[in-house]
Amino acid sequence: MAIIKSWFFILILIILFGGLLGCNAVKEKEILNIRLECADLCKQMEKPPFTEKTFEDTDEIKTFVKAINKAKKMNGELDYGVLFLMHISFKDGSQKKYVLNITKEEGGTGLLVDTADSGQGYEIPEGLHNELSKIIYTS
DSSP: OHHHHHHHHHHHHHHHHHHHHHHHOOOGGGEEEEEEEEOHHHHTSSSOSOSEEEEOOHHHHHHHHHHHHHOEEOOSOOOOOOSEEEEEEETTSOEEEEEEEOOSSSSOOEEEEEGGGTTOEEEEOHHHHHHHHHHHHOO
């Protein structure tokens, strides 16, 4: 009987823990649009790519979502400037705001920061950085 209770307890923990992890994932089906706002570092460019740009195309949104979900948590304290503020509007009317640093040059990684926790950064892998760079900097 004690074994059954302990397995039941472990099963409940797995379900709860799995549910909590799932809350952090962004799903493209729930997104209405993604709006990028040119921020401080962007405005300092010789020729900023735009003041603001909205993405509603399903494939583009999928790329942004993949970058968010594949970004790896960074260690240590952050010291960063801001290229873009990314505003995600969901179909339920809610919004989420991130810092998104994606440069025009290929070969680097990107930075993603949830503005609700501005001390924690996430590194966007090189391949996804390159995909986002093409989407963001193409007119």
